[in-house]
Amino acid sequence: MTRHLTAAVLTALAAALVCTLAALAAQASELKELKLAVTPGEYRAEVAHMIVTDQEYLKRLENQNHPVAQVTVTAYNAERSQTDSDPDIAASMRRVRPGTIAVSRDLFDKGWVFGRKVRIEGLGIFEINDLMAARHDKAIDIFLGTNQAANAFGKRRTRAALLNI
Numbered sequence: 296m297t298r299h300l301t302a303a304v305l306t307a308l309a310a311a312l313v314c315t316l317a318a319l320a321a322q323a324s325e326l327k328e329l330k331l332a333v334t335p336g337e338y339r340a341e342v343a344h345m346i347v348t349d350q351e352y353l354k355r356l357e358n359q360n361h362p363v364a365q366v367t368v369t370a371y372n373a374e375r376s377q378t379d380s381d382p383d384i385a386a387s388m389r390r391v392r393p394g395t396i397a398v399s400r401d402l403f404d405k406g407w408v409f410g411r412k413v414r415i416e417g418l419g420i421f422e423i424n425d426l427m428a429a430r431h432d433k434a435i436d437i438f439l440g441t442n443q444a445a446n447a448f449g450k451r452r453t454r455a456a457l458l459n460i
Contacts, residue, residue, distance in 0.1 A: 303405045397427045
């Protein structure tokens with residue numbers, strides 16, 4: 296009886312693998328068609344949009360054992376009251392700029408280090424450039440250029456995935 300159960304489990308796993316491969320092949324085919332139809336800049340923008348809006352993308356990352364975390368996301372700008380004595384320079388010793396984020400130290404200790412890319416669900420892909428104060432846990436701070444934009448952004452809970460790109 297154990298042999299039959301093992302065979303059934305293996306058959307189910309094989310079927311799941313075939314379905315996954317078919318879905319990936321379909322997506323690859325869609326990307327190939329898109330690449331032929333548009334300019335390289337439009338292609339990159341559309342692929343980035345697909346990654347940001349694809350609800351299944353984080354689930355696939357979780358299944359592939361890529362780090363995914365539920366985080367609190369806030370925003371900051373280059374002001375002494377929100378940073379240290381040199382607000383224009385991040386902890387990575389690079390200038391702060393749009394498209395970069397600061398991560399809490401607990402995430403940093405888990406490999407979310409300077410230069411790595413992070414996909415924040417519903418917001419896009421960002422580069423880690425800075426560290427948050429030690430009092431924060433499971434948190435990400437997005438750099439925005441103005442205090443008004445940072446205040447308007449507010450505070451959100453969402454998922455974030457560390458990417459291997």
